[in-house]
Amino acid sequence: MESNAHIRVQNLNVFYGKDHALKDISVEIPNKKITAIIGSSGCGKSTLLKSFNRLLDPVDNIRITGKVLVDGEDIYDPKAEVTHIRRKMGLLSQKPYPLPMSIYDNIAYGPRVHEERNKKKLDRIVEHFLKTASLWDEVKDKLNSPAFKLSVGQQQRLCLARGLAVGPEIILGDEPTSALDPISSQNIERSFLELKERYTIVIVTHILRQAKRLADYVLFLYMGRLIEHGPAKEIFENPKEAMTREYIQGIIS
Amino acid sequence: MHKHAIEEIIYKALMIASCLIVTGVLFLILGTIVFKGLPYLNWSMITQAPQSGYYLGHEGGILNSILGSLYLTGGATVLAFMMSLPVTLYLNVYAKKNSRLVYLVRFAFDVMWGIPSIVYGAFGFMLMLFFGIKASLLAGIITVAFLILPIMTRSMDEVVRMIPQPLLEASYALGATRLQTALKVVVRQALPGISTAVLISFGRGIGDAASLIFTAGFTDSLPTSLFQPVATLPLAIFLQFSSPIVQVQGRAYAAALILTIIILVISIVARFLTKQFTRNIVR
Numbered sequence: 001m002e003s004n005a006h007i008r009v010q011n012l013n014v015f016y017g018k019d020h021a022l023k024d025i026s027v028e029i030p031n032k033k034i035t036a037i038i039g040s041s042g043c044g045k046s047t048l049l050k051s052f053n054r055l056l057d058p059v060d061n062i063r064i065t066g067k068v069l070v071d072g073e074d075i076y077d078p079k080a081e082v083t084h085i086r087r088k089m090g091l092l093s094q095k096p097y098p099l100p101m102s103i104y105d106n107i108a109y110g111p112r113v114h115e116e117r118n119k120k121k122l123d124r125i126v127e128h129f130l131k132t133a134s135l136w137d138e139v140k141d142k143l144n145s146p147a148f149k150l151s152v153g154q155q156q157r158l159c160l161a162r163g164l165a166v167g168p169e170i171i172l173g174d175e176p177t178s179a180l181d182p183i184s185s186q187n188i189e190r191s192f193l194e195l196k197e198r199y200t201i202v203i204v205t206h207i208l209r210q211a212k213r214l215a216d217y218v219l220f221l222y223m224g225r226l227i228e229h230g231p232a233k234e235i236f237e238n239p240k241e242a243m244t245r246e247y248i249q250g251i252i253s
Numbered sequence: 254m255h256k257h258a259i260e261e262i263i264y265k266a267l268m269i270a271s272c273l274i275v276t277g278v279l280f281l282i283l284g285t286i287v288f289k290g291l292p293y294l295n296w297s298m299i300t301q302a303p304q305s306g307y308y309l310g311h312e313g314g315i316l317n318s319i320l321g322s323l324y325l326t327g328g329a330t331v332l333a334f335m336m337s338l339p340v341t342l343y344l345n346v347y348a349k350k351n352s353r354l355v356y357l358v359r360f361a362f363d364v365m366w367g368i369p370s371i372v373y374g375a376f377g378f379m380l381m382l383f384f385g386i387k388a389s390l391l392a393g394i395i396t397v398a399f400l401i402l403p404i405m406t407r408s409m410d411e412v413v414r415m416i417p418q419p420l421l422e423a424s425y426a427l428g429a430t431r432l433q434t435a436l437k438v439v440v441r442q443a444l445p446g447i448s449t450a451v452l453i454s455f456g457r458g459i460g461d462a463a464s465l466i467f468t469a470g471f472t473d474s475l476p477t478s479l480f481q482p483v484a485t486l487p488l489a490i491f492l493q494f495s496s497p498i499v500q501v502q503g504r505a506y507a508a509a510l511i512l513t514i515i516i517l518v519i520s521i522v523a524r525f526l527t528k529q530f531t532r533n534i535v536r
């Protein structure tokens with residue numbers, strides 16, 4: 001039976017030089033849910049996340065085998081066109097990186113890159129997605145001021161709006177709250193919970209409580225291996241693997 | 254007193270002394286130029302070309318050299334920029350970070366940086382012979398472009414290298430191509446560094462004499478054609494210094510003063526403009 005999951009990973013292996021960073025990973029990411037990738041640092045969480053939109057490409061000496069299917073298309077096929085794949089996913093990195101331009105231009109950057117020139121349409125896009133990321137009220141009077149002048153928490157919401165503005169179906173978050181204060185983290189988490197109605201969300205987190213608060217589905221990685229995956233309730237309450245249980249109880253970290 | 258405390262005082266004094274000497278030398282140079290050149294600086298100096306007998310102390314000015322230097326260095330800076338920006342973007346956005354090519358290019362530019370300008374002059378002269386052009390504005394532009402190319406490229410490269418990788422990833426993640434990322438994000442973010450690189454190169458180019466002796470030549474008439482010889486300020490200074498006549502020597506200082514003022518004005522204006530364009534830069 002052909003599954004309709006946006007992201008399907010089949011026998012994925014990633015090597016950094018001789019270092020075997022991801023080992024034979026096969027998993028399907030459920031649609032319109034929040035999936036959390038958990039595991040200790042250096043276990044390959046971020047690598048797995050970045051493999052979904054080919055952000056590993058610029059890394060030196062990298063070798064990737066296996067498949068990542070996004071909407072049924074093998075994105076590592078040499079014929080695959082990378083920009084339209086990346087467009088399907090918004091990315092939040094650990095620290096927000098606003099582009100060196102105004103708040104307005106940050107949101108409009110993506111649509112403009114994809115040939116949207118109509119000023120009225122851009123205005124509407126900017127307003128709509130700033131509202132979606134609940135940033136509009138704070139910035140509507142200073143859309144032309146530099147994005148880096150916002151607080152870090154606001155910057156992260158700006159990055160969320162910027163990612164959504166290219167019309168993705170998927171949101172990827174690489175420890176998206178790790179640089180934020182508790183209030184800002186809460187804002188981002190709240191946005192995620194609202195957005196999962198419409199988007200498939202995958203976040204990497206090393207904060208177990210955050211995974212418990214947000215996740216519907218959990219992937220547990222250890223040393224590059226996918227040890228266990230399943231609905232959050234099962235993983236947190238009744239893990240099948242001893243290693244998962246130890247991680248969740250804080251015995252290994 | 255404790256040994257370490259004495260040590261601290263001695264070394265601190267040495268460092269302060271070094272700072273004072275460095276700044277002092279700068280003021281000494283500026284002072285000399287202003288003191289010796291100002292009395293000879295007048296309106297005709299900057300509005301007239303040399304009249305007959307100028308080098309014997311008669312009427313005239315050095316407008317030919319002022320315009321010549323501006324045209325020549327301006328042209329060379331534009332030409333060098335057209336090469337160094339693509340090189341910089343290739344090294345930092347396209348090439349693999351630790352590839353041999355990247356290493357080789359950086360090394361080559363470092364070596365080129367160290368080559369004396371007279372050698373660039375000789376190289377330019379050889380090119381002229383090869384292509385059959387005589388000493389001219391064009392030949393000078395090409396030679397000086399080669400001279401400042403490594404300076405411009407390496408200074409730009411150092412700034413662009415400092416841009417954090419995740420900033421580029423943010424752009425890629427939105428579906429931007431490398432070219433779009435390079436032109437819309439990298440160039441914008443590095444703009445202050447890029448304009449500083451251009452300025453340093455301009456300053457280095459406008460002050461160089463050795464590379465121009467064979468390639469640009471010298472003339473008393475105003476520059477009108479790319480294919481005619483052109484006068485330049487450093488050579489005007491050199492020629493007038495060589496004169497035994499006090500009046501002409503004083504004009505050499507005046508010419509040096511003009512050259513210094515040009516560099517000063519250009520860097521102030523450029524800094525001001527850069528500030529206007531870079532308020533969005535992520536710091």
